[in-house]
Amino acid sequence: MSMDIYAIGDLHLSLSPDVDKPMDVFGEGWVNHPDRLREAWGNVIDEDDTVIIPGDISWALKLDGAMPDLEYVDSLPGHKVIIKGNHDLWWTGITKLNGLFESITFLQNTTYTIPDTGISICGTRGWISPGTEGFDSQDNKIYNRETMRLERSLKAAKDQAAEDIIGVMHYPPTNDKKQSSAFTKLFEEYGASTVVYGHLHGRESFGCGIQGVLNGVDYKLVSLDYLDCVPVRIRQEVKNDR
Numbered sequence: 001m002s003m004d005i006y007a008i009g010d011l012h013l014s015l016s017p018d019v020d021k022p023m024d025v026f027g028e029g030w031v032n033h034p035d036r037l038r039e040a041w042g043n044v045i046d047e048d049d050t051v052i053i054p055g056d057i058s059w060a061l062k063l064d065g066a067m068p069d070l071e072y073v074d075s076l077p078g079h080k081v082i083i084k085g086n087h088d089l090w091w092t093g094i095t096k097l098n099g100l101f102e103s104i105t106f107l108q109n110t111t112y113t114i115p116d117t118g119i120s121i122c123g124t125r126g127w128i129s130p131g132t133e134g135f136d137s138q139d140n141k142i143y144n145r146e147t148m149r150l151e152r153s154l155k156a157a158k159d160q161a162a163e164d165i166i167g168v169m170h171y172p173p174t175n176d177k178k179q180s181s182a183f184t185k186l187f188e189e190y191g192a193s194t195v196v197y198g199h200l201h202g203r204e205s206f207g208c209g210i211q212g213v214l215n216g217v218d219y220k221l222v223s224l225d226y227l228d229c230v231p232v233r234i235r236q237e238v239k240n241d242r
Helices: 033-044 063-075 137-159 182-189
Strands: 002-007 050-053 079-082 104-106 111-113 119-124 164-169 192-197 212-214 217-221 232-239
Touching (some): 111 137, 119 137, 137 164, 137 182, 182 217
Antiparallel strands (some): 111 119
16 A cells, blocks of 8 residues: 655634635635635545645634534545644644644654654744844844744654654745755754745745755755645655554
């Protein structure tokens, strides 16, 4: 048996009648995006596949309001691995979240190893990096905290003797000058092969994120509007019959 690994972030769902956040005001790329995503997802992803979602799942402020959005994600094929985005204000205790759906793993301060593959998914929300315009002492405090969270996740993968590490962040792992950061250095130190991230929206912003290989790590922007609602495959035909 084999499986593929995909990624797509920034679903920005608001399916609850109590959440009024239409995304089409941000351009044609967001028109009817939940239906377009469901169709594209169903065309490329099978039940045995794994899909990484790097945050910004729901506009809801509380878990009750986010449930229709999480149920939508649960209804899609494959096993989904989710980290928190800056807009995921509904995110509550990780134990509670991981008791909600068999098809979704919520990742926080640890790792998810895809069964029978040796591939571990590690990550954290992240934050803007030093060198970003306006970066101040409060940003530095959050940046350092997210760096520690990322290292905890990566260390958990190493403790499990991961054979391959896929990193995931919501924020880009560098500033808009694509300079190395504490995040990129950790991915290099722990031997991540690929890192996916989201957060950037609109053609004027897509170029602000690092793409391609930096010091042996391949970085990919996977925000929904960048991918035009089509999940991107980052590993093909991974054997899971070890």
